[in-house]
Amino acid sequence: MSDDYIVFGAPDIREPEIQEVVDTLRSGWIGTGPRVGRFEQAFAEYVGSRNAVAVHSCTAALHLSMRVAGVGPGDEVITSPQTFAATANAILHTGATPRFIDIRRDSQNLDPEAVGRFLEEECRADRKTGVPVHRASGREVRAIMPIHIAGRPAEVDAFRELCDAWNLLLIEDGAHAVGTEVGGRRVGSIGDLTCFSFYVTKNLVTGEGGMVTTDDDDLAARLKVFALHGLSADAWKRYSDEGFSTYEVVVPGFKANMMDLQAALGLHQLARQEEVIARREVVWATYDRELADLPLGLPAPPAPDTRHSRHLYTVMVDPARSGKTRDQVQGELHRLGIGTGIHYLPVHLHDYYRREFRYRRGDFPEAEWVGDSTLSIPLSSKLTEAQVARVVEGLRTVLAN
Numbered sequence: 001m002s003d004d005y006i007v008f009g010a011p012d013i014r015e016p017e018i019q020e021v022v023d024t025l026r027s028g029w030i031g032t033g034p035r036v037g038r039f040e041q042a043f044a045e046y047v048g049s050r051n052a053v054a055v056h057s058c059t060a061a062l063h064l065s066m067r068v069a070g071v072g073p074g075d076e077v078i079t080s081p082q083t084f085a086a087t088a089n090a091i092l093h094t095g096a097t098p099r100f101i102d103i104r105r106d107s108q109n110l111d112p113e114a115v116g117r118f119l120e121e122e123c124r125a126d127r128k129t130g131v132p133v134h135r136a137s138g139r140e141v142r143a144i145m146p147i148h149i150a151g152r153p154a155e156v157d158a159f160r161e162l163c164d165a166w167n168l169l170l171i172e173d174g175a176h177a178v179g180t181e182v183g184g185r186r187v188g189s190i191g192d193l194t195c196f197s198f199y200v201t202k203n204l205v206t207g208e209g210g211m212v213t214t215d216d217d218d219l220a221a222r223l224k225v226f227a228l229h230g231l232s233a234d235a236w237k238r239y240s241d242e243g244f245s246t247y248e249v250v251v252p253g254f255k256a257n258m259m260d261l262q263a264a265l266g267l268h269q270l271a272r273q274e275e276v277i278a279r280r281e282v283v284w285a286t287y288d289r290e291l292a293d294l295p296l297g298l299p300a301p302p303a304p305d306t307r308h309s310r311h312l313y314t315v316m317v318d319p320a321r322s323g324k325t326r327d328q329v330q331g332e333l334h335r336l337g338i339g340t341g342i343h344y345l346p347v348h349l350h351d352y353y354r355r356e357f358r359y360r361r362g363d364f365p366e367a368e369w370v371g372d373s374t375l376s377i378p379l380s381s382k383l384t385e386a387q388v389a390r391v392v393e394g395l396r397t398v399l400a401n
């Protein structure tokens, strides 16, 4: 890649985290240890949750959250098809089945009214448990999993009401939502369990990494056990100078623990989150202003009393309006040295999901419209004014030709 190529989600790594990684390497303890503990505590404080459990990815966070909450074979989890495949894959990893419900076109988030209609019209409440059973599949619906897409909050209050009425869990995919707020509450302090991603393109980067937050101490304790082989005590406690202790496997757990090397990055990235979001807001406002007259759809303004974490700035390229397909625009921007992303090809249209569940184009029209038109242009706290100007100029050139 040439030096002046602008990637769509450049990580913003600075000197304090570089120094902390070096210190970690020199400390002799690079695995799960004290830095992970500090990162968990700081993250729980940042979102306003009682507990935070660090893992090696959001995919693991989603999978383990559902496992500890008892979601498994024979269950269904309601989610949006307009997400990264990991959301739905994680549901399948538990043995459960995703129940896709369409999004609202403006917010690109799971539509609570459509979810309500599904529960009212296509489910019956089980006589003993009160849990909804999907009549057509015979499966129990156990959870609603909204995604805070691009950093815009999902309608969590409406989902909470549905969850309370139908005895469902609210498990949020907050991969894009570090710092997202609804009515003064941070995402991570709202649902039963919330899962975050610290992947390289995210607002908060640990390379690979994820976190689960929950107010439920029991679920948090189970998450720790499930994330480390099902052992009764983690490695730090087994081998540190606090004294060697024996352990037992209490469940056949997984291997999803975060390392201190990752937490070394996370600690400083987290401390700078507000600054990062503020810088992203400035870039966002420039795009809103400078792209307003172009034949493109721009992101909907944030809903009242919410804060958008400004993770992805997605323009909508509709050939009828833009005169070009999204893929043409993407290709031409690439040739101008401007990287973009597509978030996302809807999950139901991926090969596996078409084959296994017989999904077809037309099943979720709103998600498909977004999937066909969406293009994420560069957004990062690392972008310079000159780079932002190049992105604006690039879009002007491509759409003028």
Ligand SMILES: Cc1ncc(COP(=O)(O)O)c(C=O)c1O
Pocket: 056, 057, 058, 059, 060, 083, 084, 086, 087, 147, 173, 175, 176, 196, 197, 198, 199, 209, 210
């Ligand atoms: C909406 C969404 N969910 C889940 C994931 C999975 O995150 P990770 O890569 O940390 O496993 C991503 C990551 O890219 C995502 O964008």
